[in-house]
Amino acid sequence: MSAADHEGHDKQTVYVVDDDPSARDSLCWLLATEDIVSSAYESAESFLEHWRSEWSGCILVDVRMPGKSGLQLQDELNARSSLMPVIVLTGHADVPVAIRAMKQGAYDFLEKPYSDDELLNSVKSALQREREISNAESEKARAARALENLTERENEVMRLVVAGKTNKLIGAQLGISEKTVEIHRSRVMEKTGASSLSELVRICLLLEA
Numbered sequence: 001m002s003a004a005d006h007e008g009h010d011k012q013t014v015y016v017v018d019d020d021p022s023a024r025d026s027l028c029w030l031l032a033t034e035d036i037v038s039s040a041y042e043s044a045e046s047f048l049e050h051w052r053s054e055w056s057g058c059i060l061v062d063v064r065m066p067g068k069s070g071l072q073l074q075d076e077l078n079a080r081s082s083l084m085p086v087i088v089l090t091g092h093a094d095v096p097v098a099i100r101a102m103k104q105g106a107y108d109f110l111e112k113p114y115s116d117d118e119l120l121n122s123v124k125s126a127l128q129r130e131r132e133i134s135n136a137e138s139e140k141a142r143a144a145r146a147l148e149n150l151t152e153r154e155n156e157v158m159r160l161v162v163a164g165k166t167n168k169l170i171g172a173q174l175g176i177s178e179k180t181v182e183i184h185r186s187r188v189m190e191k192t193g194a195s196s197l198s199e200l201v202r203i204c205l206l207l208e209a
Helices: 021-032 044-050 070-080 090-103 116-147 152-162 167-174 180-194 197-208
Strands: 013-017 037-043 056-062 086-090 108-111
Touching: 013 021, 013 044, 021 116, 037 044, 044 056, 044 070, 044 152, 056 116, 070 086, 070 108, 070 152, 070 197, 086 090, 090 108, 116 180, 116 197, 152 180, 152 197, 167 180, 167 197, 180 197
Parallel strands: 013 037, 013 056, 056 086, 086 108
Antiparallel strands: none
């Protein structure tokens, strides 16, 4: 799939960034054998020009390219808060560079010549990781929305409930009756959609992560 074909595509995609046309074609063909959608770019600059924050998938990038290197592309994506895992493709001489890329957040690196299985296993693992990250971010956003409608007093009660305080202790600490605490607690559960104390704790922990 070309960059132009991909515009607006919302399926998990492997973005292949390599200045070697035969390498790009070979990688896209291999991914297609596993029904993995791919999109190829001849340079880091071209990829960044098309990049959209809503894209989902992972990135296969060669370390050495004219213009921006694979590491410079990774740095730029980090600056743009991209959550897509980056897999660095490297020749033997560039292994130290690839290790540095991993220390800067790259998901994996593959030393050429790598086997088809090595590449496919790395890509599938990266795509699974991206799904997990995306799901976690979605849960965190839902948790934030669940809490945004709480009043200041309801938020105080919720924090104390999550800390394990009894209604009696909460009432004493806030200077309100146990009955009032129960009312606030009920409203907290209703507004957050939490069906149990453990679910309320999970919502709070998500926002602290």
